[in-house]
Amino acid sequence: MATFSPIMRQLGCLKSAAKPQSLLSAQIARRSLTTVYTPKPEPVPLPTNLPESFLSQLTPRLHPANGPKKIKIYPPPPSTRAACKDPVAAVTESQLKVLDPNGERKALFDYRRSPRSVKVGDILRVTFKNGDPFSGVCLSIRLRGIDTAFLLRNELTRVGVEMWVKVFSPTVKSVEIVQRTEKRKRRARLYYMRQPRHDMRSVENIVSNYLRQKSVLAGQRRQGGQNRRQKR
Amino acid sequence: MIQLKTMLNCIDNSGAAVVECVNVLKKKRPATVGDRIVVVVQKQRNFGPESSTNSGIANKVRRGDIRHAVVVRAKKEMQRSDGSLVKFDDNACVLVNKSGDPIGTRMNGVVATELRGKQWSKILSLAPMHV
Numbered sequence: 410m411a412t413f414s415p416i417m418r419q420l421g422c423l424k425s426a427a428k429p430q431s432l433l434s435a436q437i438a439r440r441s442l443t444t445v446y447t448p449k450p451e452p453v454p455l456p457t458n459l460p461e462s463f464l465s466q467l468t469p470r471l472h473p474a475n476g477p478k479k480i481k482i483y484p485p486p487p488s489t490r491a492a493c494k495d496p497v498a499a500v501t502e503s504q505l506k507v508l509d510p511n512g513e514r515k516a517l518f519d520y521r522r523s524p525r526s527v528k529v530g531d532i533l534r535v536t537f538k539n540g541d542p543f544s545g546v547c548l549s550i551r552l553r554g555i556d557t558a559f560l561l562r563n564e565l566t567r568v569g570v571e572m573w574v575k576v577f578s579p580t581v582k583s584v585e586i587v588q589r590t591e592k593r594k595r596r597a598r599l600y601y602m603r604q605p606r607h608d609m610r611s612v613e614n615i616v617s618n619y620l621r622q623k624s625v626l627a628g629q630r631r632q633g634g635q636n637r638r639q640k641r
Numbered sequence: 642m643i644q645l646k647t648m649l650n651c652i653d654n655s656g657a658a659v660v661e662c663v664n665v666l667k668k669k670r671p672a673t674v675g676d677r678i679v680v681v682v683q684k685q686r687n688f689g690p691e692s693s694t695n696s697g698i699a700n701k702v703r704r705g706d707i708r709h710a711v712v713v714r715a716k717k718e719m720q721r722s723d724g725s726l727v728k729f730d731d732n733a734c735v736l737v738n739k740s741g742d743p744i745g746t747r748m749n750g751v752v753a754t755e756l757r758g759k760q761w762s763k764i765l766s767l768a769p770m771h772v
Contacts, residue, residue: 540754541771541772543772556724558724558725565751565770565772566749566750566751566769566770567750568714568729568730568731568733568750568751569729569730569731570727570728570729570730570751570772571718571726571727571728571729571730572725572726572727572728572772573718573725573726573727574725575723575724575725578723578724578725579723580723603730
Protein backbone atom coordinates (compact mmCIF):
# COMPACT_ATOMS: atom_id res chain seq x y z
CA MET A 410 0.00 0.00 0.00
CA ALA A 411 2.74 2.42 0.89
CA THR A 412 4.41 2.03 -2.45
CA PHE A 413 1.23 3.09 -4.24
CA SER A 414 0.67 6.18 -2.25
CA PRO A 415 2.68 8.63 -4.41
CA ILE A 416 0.72 7.53 -7.43
CA MET A 417 -2.64 7.91 -5.66
CA ARG A 418 -1.78 11.47 -4.65
CA GLN A 419 -3.86 14.17 -6.20
CA LEU A 420 -2.25 16.15 -8.95
CA GLY A 421 -2.66 19.47 -7.10
CA CYS A 422 -0.27 18.32 -4.43
CA LEU A 423 2.51 18.06 -6.88
CA LYS A 424 2.98 21.79 -6.74
CA SER A 425 3.71 21.80 -3.08
CA ALA A 426 6.01 18.85 -3.49
CA ALA A 427 7.90 20.74 -6.13
CA LYS A 428 8.47 23.77 -3.79
CA PRO A 429 12.11 24.48 -3.04
CA GLN A 430 13.13 22.71 0.11
CA SER A 431 15.34 25.61 1.29
CA LEU A 432 12.41 27.97 1.95
CA LEU A 433 10.65 25.46 4.14
CA SER A 434 13.75 24.86 6.22
CA ALA A 435 14.17 28.66 6.72
CA GLN A 436 10.67 28.83 8.16
CA ILE A 437 11.49 26.15 10.65
CA ALA A 438 14.65 27.99 11.61
CA ARG A 439 12.70 31.17 12.33
CA ARG A 440 10.40 29.44 14.77
CA SER A 441 12.40 30.13 17.96
CA LEU A 442 11.59 30.42 21.62
CA THR A 443 13.50 32.68 24.02
CA THR A 444 13.89 31.26 27.43
CA VAL A 445 16.87 33.22 28.80
CA TYR A 446 16.62 36.92 29.75
CA THR A 447 19.75 38.97 29.26
CA PRO A 448 19.54 42.46 30.80
CA LYS A 449 20.74 45.51 28.93
CA PRO A 450 24.40 45.98 29.78
CA GLU A 451 25.17 48.85 32.16
CA PRO A 452 27.08 51.68 30.47
CA VAL A 453 30.64 51.63 31.63
CA PRO A 454 31.46 54.95 33.25
CA LEU A 455 34.36 56.89 31.91
CA PRO A 456 37.48 56.78 34.02
CA THR A 457 37.64 59.88 36.16
CA ASN A 458 41.16 61.00 35.36
CA LEU A 459 41.25 60.49 31.61
CA PRO A 460 44.42 61.93 30.04
CA GLU A 461 43.98 64.84 27.66
CA SER A 462 45.38 62.91 24.75
CA PHE A 463 42.52 60.38 24.85
CA LEU A 464 39.76 62.96 24.84
CA SER A 465 39.89 63.30 21.05
CA GLN A 466 39.01 59.64 20.74
CA LEU A 467 35.75 60.07 22.59
CA THR A 468 32.51 60.78 20.78
CA PRO A 469 31.43 64.43 21.17
CA ARG A 470 28.47 63.34 23.25
CA LEU A 471 30.71 61.88 25.93
CA HIS A 472 33.21 64.73 25.88
CA PRO A 473 33.34 66.30 29.37
CA ALA A 474 32.86 69.81 27.89
CA ASN A 475 29.50 68.71 26.42
CA GLY A 476 28.24 67.23 29.66
CA PRO A 477 24.92 68.14 31.29
CA LYS A 478 24.49 71.91 31.79
CA LYS A 479 24.35 73.30 35.26
CA ILE A 480 20.88 74.73 35.95
CA LYS A 481 20.89 78.03 37.74
CA ILE A 482 18.81 77.89 40.90
CA TYR A 483 17.14 81.12 41.93
CA PRO A 484 16.25 81.79 45.57
CA PRO A 485 12.47 81.84 46.27
CA PRO A 486 10.84 85.30 46.42
CA PRO A 487 10.44 86.77 49.91
CA SER A 488 7.28 85.39 51.51
CA THR A 489 4.57 87.97 52.23
CA ARG A 490 3.10 85.56 54.73
CA ALA A 491 6.25 85.71 56.80
CA ALA A 492 6.29 89.51 56.53
CA CYS A 493 2.77 89.85 57.98
CA LYS A 494 1.28 86.90 59.83
CA ASP A 495 -2.26 88.28 60.23
CA PRO A 496 -2.90 91.12 57.79
CA VAL A 497 -6.58 91.51 58.71
CA ALA A 498 -5.75 92.13 62.34
CA ALA A 499 -3.02 94.56 61.33
CA VAL A 500 -5.40 96.55 59.13
CA THR A 501 -8.04 96.59 61.85
CA GLU A 502 -5.55 97.88 64.37
CA SER A 503 -4.19 100.59 62.10
CA GLN A 504 -7.69 101.71 61.13
CA LEU A 505 -8.82 101.78 64.75
CA LYS A 506 -5.83 103.93 65.57
CA VAL A 507 -6.99 106.45 62.99
CA LEU A 508 -10.75 106.34 63.55
CA ASP A 509 -10.90 105.74 67.30
CA PRO A 510 -7.65 106.98 68.86
CA ASN A 511 -8.95 107.04 72.44
CA GLY A 512 -10.67 103.67 72.24
CA GLU A 513 -13.87 105.22 73.63
CA ARG A 514 -16.15 103.93 70.92
CA LYS A 515 -14.67 100.49 71.17
CA ALA A 516 -15.29 100.45 74.92
CA LEU A 517 -18.80 101.79 74.41
CA PHE A 518 -19.84 98.84 72.25
CA ASP A 519 -17.64 95.99 73.42
CA TYR A 520 -20.44 94.43 75.48
CA ARG A 521 -18.49 91.23 76.13
CA ARG A 522 -15.66 93.00 77.98
CA SER A 523 -16.71 96.35 79.38
CA PRO A 524 -19.66 96.28 81.80
CA ARG A 525 -20.57 99.92 81.18
CA SER A 526 -21.03 99.44 77.46
CA VAL A 527 -24.20 99.64 75.42
CA LYS A 528 -26.41 96.57 75.79
CA VAL A 529 -29.17 95.38 73.53
CA GLY A 530 -32.47 96.91 74.53
CA ASP A 531 -30.92 100.29 75.35
CA ILE A 532 -32.32 103.38 73.69
CA LEU A 533 -29.61 105.18 71.74
CA ARG A 534 -29.37 108.46 69.90
CA VAL A 535 -26.88 108.84 67.06
CA THR A 536 -25.95 112.19 65.57
CA PHE A 537 -24.36 112.34 62.14
CA LYS A 538 -22.07 114.89 60.57
CA ASN A 539 -24.42 115.09 57.61
CA GLY A 540 -28.11 114.62 58.15
CA ASP A 541 -30.53 114.36 61.02
CA PRO A 542 -29.91 112.45 64.24
CA PHE A 543 -31.51 109.04 64.54
CA SER A 544 -32.67 107.39 67.73
CA GLY A 545 -34.07 104.00 68.49
CA VAL A 546 -33.89 100.80 70.47
CA CYS A 547 -30.70 98.84 69.98
CA LEU A 548 -31.75 95.43 68.68
CA SER A 549 -28.35 93.94 68.05
CA ILE A 550 -24.64 94.71 68.23
CA ARG A 551 -22.36 93.16 65.64
CA LEU A 552 -18.76 93.05 66.90
CA ARG A 553 -16.56 92.70 63.80
CA GLY A 554 -13.45 94.75 64.46
CA ILE A 555 -13.52 97.82 62.30
CA ASP A 556 -16.91 96.84 60.83
CA THR A 557 -18.59 96.87 64.23
CA ALA A 558 -22.17 98.05 63.85
CA PHE A 559 -25.42 98.25 65.78
CA LEU A 560 -29.05 98.07 64.74
CA LEU A 561 -31.51 100.72 65.85
CA ARG A 562 -35.25 100.45 65.51
CA ASN A 563 -37.77 103.22 65.90
CA GLU A 564 -41.19 104.19 64.67
CA LEU A 565 -41.52 107.41 62.70
CA THR A 566 -44.99 108.57 61.62
CA ARG A 567 -46.31 105.14 62.57
CA VAL A 568 -43.91 103.33 60.25
CA GLY A 569 -41.16 101.15 61.66
CA VAL A 570 -37.68 102.20 60.57
CA GLU A 571 -34.50 100.25 61.17
CA MET A 572 -30.96 101.42 60.66
CA TRP A 573 -27.62 99.66 60.90
CA VAL A 574 -24.98 102.16 61.94
CA LYS A 575 -21.24 101.55 61.74
CA VAL A 576 -19.65 102.42 65.07
CA PHE A 577 -16.33 103.65 63.69
CA SER A 578 -17.79 105.48 60.70
CA PRO A 579 -16.35 108.98 60.40
CA THR A 580 -19.84 110.30 59.60
CA VAL A 581 -21.05 109.33 63.10
CA LYS A 582 -20.46 112.32 65.31
CA SER A 583 -21.73 110.99 68.62
CA VAL A 584 -23.62 108.07 70.17
CA GLU A 585 -25.56 108.74 73.39
CA ILE A 586 -27.31 106.30 75.68
CA VAL A 587 -30.73 107.81 76.31
CA GLN A 588 -32.08 105.06 78.51
CA ARG A 589 -30.76 101.73 79.65
CA THR A 590 -32.88 98.62 79.83
CA GLU A 591 -34.43 97.98 83.23
CA LYS A 592 -33.67 94.30 82.98
CA ARG A 593 -30.88 92.52 81.20
CA LYS A 594 -32.22 90.99 78.01
CA ARG A 595 -31.76 87.28 77.76
CA ARG A 596 -31.20 87.39 74.00
CA ALA A 597 -28.23 88.77 72.10
CA ARG A 598 -30.43 89.80 69.15
CA LEU A 599 -33.85 91.23 69.89
CA TYR A 600 -35.36 90.55 66.49
CA TYR A 601 -38.56 89.46 68.22
CA MET A 602 -39.19 93.15 68.84
CA ARG A 603 -40.21 93.49 65.21
CA GLN A 604 -43.35 91.52 65.96
CA PRO A 605 -46.33 93.74 66.76
CA ARG A 606 -46.80 91.94 70.09
CA HIS A 607 -43.35 92.90 71.37
CA ASP A 608 -42.80 96.12 69.44
CA MET A 609 -41.78 99.12 71.55
CA ARG A 610 -43.40 101.49 69.05
CA SER A 611 -42.04 105.01 69.04
CA VAL A 612 -39.26 106.04 71.42
CA GLU A 613 -39.46 109.70 70.39
CA ASN A 614 -41.10 110.70 73.69
CA ILE A 615 -38.33 109.21 75.78
CA VAL A 616 -35.70 110.80 73.58
CA SER A 617 -37.31 114.25 73.63
CA ASN A 618 -37.61 114.03 77.45
CA TYR A 619 -33.94 113.15 77.66
CA LEU A 620 -32.99 116.01 75.36
CA ARG A 621 -35.01 118.47 77.43
CA GLN A 622 -33.31 117.33 80.63
CA LYS A 623 -29.96 117.50 78.97
CA SER A 624 -30.53 121.03 77.72
CA VAL A 625 -31.67 122.12 81.19
CA LEU A 626 -28.54 120.63 82.72
CA ALA A 627 -26.36 122.23 80.07
CA GLY A 628 -28.07 125.59 80.68
CA GLN A 629 -27.40 125.32 84.42
CA ARG A 630 -23.81 124.51 83.77
CA ARG A 631 -23.48 127.39 81.37
CA GLN A 632 -25.09 129.76 83.86
CA GLY A 633 -22.76 128.52 86.57
CA GLY A 634 -19.84 129.16 84.30
CA GLN A 635 -21.00 132.68 83.61
CA ASN A 636 -21.37 133.38 87.33
CA ARG A 637 -17.90 132.20 87.96
CA ARG A 638 -16.63 134.45 85.24
CA GLN A 639 -18.48 137.36 86.76
CA LYS A 640 -16.95 136.67 90.14
CA ARG A 641 -13.55 136.81 88.63
CA MET B 642 -37.74 94.58 46.08
CA ILE B 643 -40.82 95.86 44.33
CA GLN B 644 -41.83 93.89 41.28
CA LEU B 645 -44.87 92.66 39.43
CA LYS B 646 -47.86 92.13 41.77
CA THR B 647 -46.27 93.87 44.77
CA MET B 648 -48.89 95.78 46.77
CA LEU B 649 -47.76 99.18 48.02
CA ASN B 650 -49.26 101.80 50.26
CA CYS B 651 -49.89 105.11 48.60
CA ILE B 652 -49.01 107.88 51.04
CA ASP B 653 -50.20 111.01 49.23
CA ASN B 654 -53.63 112.63 49.04
CA SER B 655 -54.23 111.67 45.41
CA GLY B 656 -57.03 109.35 46.54
CA ALA B 657 -55.33 105.99 46.17
CA ALA B 658 -54.74 103.91 49.30
CA VAL B 659 -53.32 100.65 48.03
CA VAL B 660 -51.75 100.18 44.61
CA GLU B 661 -50.29 97.19 42.81
CA CYS B 662 -47.08 97.31 40.84
CA VAL B 663 -47.43 96.16 37.25
CA ASN B 664 -44.09 97.28 35.82
CA VAL B 665 -40.70 98.59 36.88
CA LEU B 666 -39.36 101.27 34.57
CA LYS B 667 -35.78 101.66 33.30
CA LYS B 668 -34.62 98.64 35.21
CA LYS B 669 -34.43 94.88 34.76
CA ARG B 670 -34.45 94.17 38.48
CA PRO B 671 -36.83 94.82 41.36
CA ALA B 672 -37.47 98.47 42.14
CA THR B 673 -36.25 100.16 45.30
CA VAL B 674 -36.48 103.67 46.76
CA GLY B 675 -36.39 106.36 44.08
CA ASP B 676 -37.36 104.07 41.20
CA ARG B 677 -40.29 104.80 38.96
CA ILE B 678 -42.91 102.10 38.54
CA VAL B 679 -46.28 101.66 36.87
CA VAL B 680 -49.14 100.85 39.23
CA VAL B 681 -52.83 99.99 39.22
CA VAL B 682 -54.97 101.62 41.91
CA GLN B 683 -56.56 98.78 43.86
CA LYS B 684 -58.17 100.57 46.77
CA GLN B 685 -59.43 104.12 47.01
CA ARG B 686 -59.14 106.27 50.07
CA ASN B 687 -62.51 107.53 51.18
CA PHE B 688 -62.34 111.04 52.53
CA GLY B 689 -65.59 110.81 54.47
CA PRO B 690 -69.15 111.51 53.36
CA GLU B 691 -68.72 115.26 52.94
CA SER B 692 -65.87 114.87 50.49
CA SER B 693 -67.83 112.43 48.34
CA THR B 694 -70.32 115.20 47.52
CA ASN B 695 -67.68 117.61 46.28
CA SER B 696 -65.12 115.29 44.78
CA GLY B 697 -63.17 118.20 43.38
CA ILE B 698 -60.44 118.00 46.03
CA ALA B 699 -60.36 114.35 46.85
CA ASN B 700 -59.82 111.28 44.71
CA LYS B 701 -57.95 112.46 41.70
CA VAL B 702 -57.59 108.81 40.82
CA ARG B 703 -60.11 106.00 40.75
CA ARG B 704 -59.92 102.29 41.34
CA GLY B 705 -58.48 100.56 38.28
CA ASP B 706 -56.50 103.56 37.09
CA ILE B 707 -53.03 102.91 35.69
CA ARG B 708 -50.56 105.50 36.94
CA HIS B 709 -46.89 106.09 37.35
CA ALA B 710 -45.48 106.14 40.88
CA VAL B 711 -42.21 106.63 42.72
CA VAL B 712 -41.17 104.25 45.49
CA VAL B 713 -40.43 106.18 48.70
CA ARG B 714 -40.08 103.36 51.24
CA ALA B 715 -38.98 99.78 50.84
CA LYS B 716 -38.84 96.80 53.15
CA LYS B 717 -35.62 95.65 51.56
CA GLU B 718 -32.71 97.38 53.26
CA MET B 719 -30.64 99.80 51.22
CA GLN B 720 -27.02 100.60 51.82
CA ARG B 721 -25.75 104.13 52.22
CA SER B 722 -22.31 105.28 51.15
CA ASP B 723 -21.00 105.12 54.73
CA GLY B 724 -21.98 101.47 55.08
CA SER B 725 -25.14 102.01 57.12
CA LEU B 726 -28.31 100.22 56.13
CA VAL B 727 -31.84 101.57 56.27
CA LYS B 728 -35.04 99.59 56.03
CA PHE B 729 -38.70 100.31 56.60
CA ASP B 730 -41.53 98.10 57.73
CA ASP B 731 -43.61 98.60 54.60
CA ASN B 732 -43.44 99.42 50.91
CA ALA B 733 -44.87 102.81 50.00
CA CYS B 734 -45.06 104.99 46.93
CA VAL B 735 -46.28 108.37 45.68
CA LEU B 736 -48.25 108.75 42.46
CA VAL B 737 -46.71 111.00 39.81
CA ASN B 738 -47.83 112.04 36.35
CA LYS B 739 -45.96 111.30 33.16
CA SER B 740 -43.71 114.35 33.52
CA GLY B 741 -42.71 113.35 37.05
CA ASP B 742 -44.67 115.84 39.18
CA PRO B 743 -46.56 114.38 42.15
CA ILE B 744 -50.32 114.09 41.68
CA GLY B 745 -51.10 114.64 45.35
CA THR B 746 -50.37 117.86 47.17
CA ARG B 747 -49.63 116.44 50.60
CA MET B 748 -47.87 113.42 51.97
CA ASN B 749 -48.15 111.62 55.25
CA GLY B 750 -45.33 109.42 56.36
CA VAL B 751 -41.60 109.20 56.49
CA VAL B 752 -39.62 108.75 53.27
CA ALA B 753 -36.04 107.76 52.52
CA THR B 754 -33.39 110.40 51.85
CA GLU B 755 -32.19 108.43 48.82
CA LEU B 756 -34.85 110.29 46.82
CA ARG B 757 -32.58 113.33 46.68
CA GLY B 758 -29.87 111.40 44.89
CA LYS B 759 -32.39 110.36 42.26
CA GLN B 760 -33.75 113.85 41.52
CA TRP B 761 -37.03 113.53 43.42
CA SER B 762 -36.45 116.58 45.61
CA LYS B 763 -40.03 117.71 44.99
CA ILE B 764 -41.36 114.63 46.74
CA LEU B 765 -38.80 115.01 49.49
CA SER B 766 -39.92 118.58 50.17
CA LEU B 767 -43.56 117.45 50.42
CA ALA B 768 -42.75 114.75 52.96
CA PRO B 769 -43.16 115.55 56.64
CA MET B 770 -40.04 113.62 57.58
CA HIS B 771 -37.17 111.83 55.95
CA VAL B 772 -34.63 109.31 57.21
